[in-house]
Amino acid sequence: xxxxxxxxxxxxxxxxxxxxxxxxxxxxxxxxxxxxxxxxxxxxxxxxxxxxxxxxxxxxxxxxxxxxxxxxxxxxxxxxxxxxxxxxxxxxxxxxxxxxxxxxxxxxxxxxxxxxxxxxxxxxxxxxxxxxxxxxxxxxxxxxxxxxxxxxxxxxxxxxxxxxxxxxxxxxxxxxxxxxxxxxxxxxxxxxxxxxxxxxxxxxxxxxxxxxxxxxxxxxxxxxxxxxxxxxxxxxxxxxxxxxxxxxxxxxxxxxxxxxxxxxxxxxxxxxxxxxxxxxxx
Amino acid sequence: xxxxxxxxxxxxxxxxxxxxxxxxxxxxxxxxxxxxxxxxxxxxxxxxxxxxxxxxxxxxxxxxxxxxxxxxxxxxxxxxxxxxxxxxxxxxxxxxxxxxxxxxxxxxxxxxxxxxxxxxxxxxxxxxxxxxxxxxxxxxxxxxxxxxxxxxxxxxxxxxxxxxxxxxxxxxxxxxxxxxxxxxxxxxxxxxxxxxxxxxxxxxxxxxxxxxxxxxxxxxxxxxxxxxxxxxxxxxxxx
Numbered sequence: 001x002x003x004x005x006x007x008x009x010x011x012x013x014x015x016x017x018x019x020x021x022x023x024x025x026x027x028x029x030x031x032x033x034x035x036x037x038x039x040x041x042x043x044x045x046x047x048x049x050x051x052x053x054x055x056x057x058x059x060x061x062x063x064x065x066x067x068x069x070x071x072x073x074x075x076x077x078x079x080x081x082x083x084x085x086x087x088x089x090x091x092x093x094x095x096x097x098x099x100x101x102x103x104x105x106x107x108x109x110x111x112x113x114x115x116x117x118x119x120x121x122x123x124x125x126x127x128x129x130x131x132x133x134x135x136x137x138x139x140x141x142x143x144x145x146x147x148x149x150x151x152x153x154x155x156x157x158x159x160x161x162x163x164x165x166x167x168x169x170x171x172x173x174x175x176x177x178x179x180x181x182x183x184x185x186x187x188x189x190x191x192x193x194x195x196x197x198x199x200x201x202x203x204x205x206x207x208x209x210x211x212x213x214x215x216x217x218x219x220x221x222x223x224x225x226x227x228x229x230x231x232x233x234x235x236x237x238x239x240x241x242x243x244x245x246x247x248x249x250x251x252x253x254x255x256x257x258x259x260x261x262x263x264x265x266x267x268x269x270x271x272x273x274x275x276x277x278x279x280x281x282x
Numbered sequence: 283x284x285x286x287x288x289x290x291x292x293x294x295x296x297x298x299x300x301x302x303x304x305x306x307x308x309x310x311x312x313x314x315x316x317x318x319x320x321x322x323x324x325x326x327x328x329x330x331x332x333x334x335x336x337x338x339x340x341x342x343x344x345x346x347x348x349x350x351x352x353x354x355x356x357x358x359x360x361x362x363x364x365x366x367x368x369x370x371x372x373x374x375x376x377x378x379x380x381x382x383x384x385x386x387x388x389x390x391x392x393x394x395x396x397x398x399x400x401x402x403x404x405x406x407x408x409x410x411x412x413x414x415x416x417x418x419x420x421x422x423x424x425x426x427x428x429x430x431x432x433x434x435x436x437x438x439x440x441x442x443x444x445x446x447x448x449x450x451x452x453x454x455x456x457x458x459x460x461x462x463x464x465x466x467x468x469x470x471x472x473x474x475x476x477x478x479x480x481x482x483x484x485x486x487x488x489x490x491x492x493x494x495x496x497x498x499x500x501x502x503x504x505x506x507x508x509x510x511x512x513x514x515x516x517x518x519x520x521x
Contacts (some may be wrong), residue, residue: 024336024365025351039421049365050413073410076348080410087408099397102335103369103417110366122374123417126392126446130403169472175356176336177364206362231353 008217020047024178031224111152112186158187170211175231295464342458359428381422419445
């Protein structure tokens with residue numbers, strides 16, 4: 001089902017849902033994150049391995065009650081200031097944390113996609129994390145080995161960005177694939193934003209295809225991964241990640257930026273135009 | 283930049299690179315480890331295999347990437363795999379020989395903290411968290427730690443133990459080289475111009491000092507040339 005992004009978000013995401021936006025440095029669904037902010041979604045449990053700038057924005061705008069994650073930083077730059085402010089000072093509201101390792105989250109998504117209640121791995125051994133998160137130990141029935149068990153991730157809504165969909169809503173993504181296939185298959189509902197809608201998908205080496213019948217809604221959002229990148233379409237906007245450090249450091253400057261570029265814009269096209277206008281003015 | 287014409291970070295990258303062999307399969311994080319591994323590949327170890335946790339195996343970037351998932355890593359990789367496959371088949375499958383870790387704090391056993399400063403439930407500073415570190419620390423036989431030396435970082439007691447030090451083989455700092463001897467990190471070498479006392483003073487526990495501490499060889503001209511060729515406009519961000 002191909003829908004405008006605002007309709008897809010309205011129809012598929014409810015306040016209080018468990019929502020996972022995935023994309024491991026590549027194809028991060030920023031346009032969809034912005035739409036969650038514009039539609040005023042609240043009390044979400046946000047799930048994401050690497051809650052970078054996209055979740056800094058959602059957390060700072062008060063959309064989240066809880067965060068399930070494994071690494072929360074601005075890649076190559078430093079801290080996520082809105083995430084830190086929420087955890088350290090409860091601003092704009094307290095943020096409950098469920099913290100994992102990457103290996104644990106990956107196993108939990110794969111378990112969710114596989115309709116299993118938990119993922120199993122050799123992990124979480126020795127440190128202080130197990131006392132602070134949902135991990136248990138299980139005994140292998142064959143060898144007697146002790147292994148770590150993490151509860152499957154089964155989001156209400158999984159959200160990813162891809163390069164292409166066809167007119168029937170079949171989706172293809174390629175390049176670094178992250179956990180995008182797993183999150184769509186683990187979720188009860190899903191939204192996929194795409195760079196382009198083509199007549200026919202041409203299969204790519206190393207590509208992943210999501211047939212239309214496992215995807216809830218497809219929405220066209222060219223440049224919808226900015227400031228991350230879409231392999232074959234545009235590169236990562238490294239300068240934006242560096243600039244975000246200063247924008248996000250101050251509560252007032254953050255709010256003003258979000259109002260100007262997200263709340264006061266209607267869609268990804270207007271968002272990009274407002275950023276371009278700012279660069280021209282400067 | 284010191285009076286010898288290279289920076290402390292460059293000394294760290296060179297010393298870490300020298301420990302990678304041709305053919306070493308190396309799990310690389312962003313920043314100094316990425317610089318070190320790419321330097322090794324461009325100098326004495328062209329067959330060093332760079333694996334980034336984003337799923338790129340055998341990446342050969344021409345410049346230093348800003349993130350572990352930059353497009354150039356995928357374009358130059360021998361294979362690109364999903365994140366669940368990376369952690370299950372390749373890391374847990376013990377296909378990786380060397381893993382690099384950094385942290386905010388380290389203790390005398392090589393245990394690391396990259397999670398919080400202060401109490402977990404009410405931290406003074408919330409750090410990014412473990413990411414790949416907890417399982418890199420236990421699934422890779424040779425863990426190399428890169429960390430700038432200070433009493434804030436080298437602490438008697440971690441605020442939080444993110445990963446365990448059992449497999450730490452070396453700690454490369456901006457002052458010195460530490461290696462585990464009888465389960466405790468021990469000073470084995472100092473960089474040119476650094477005194478043993480400087481390192482002891484920058485360590486928050488009573489640092490064990492090996493007999494016959496030697497001096498690290500300074501970076502060669504070739505090493506510095508290769509290193510500087512890798513640095514990009516984005517690379518200042520790894521400071």
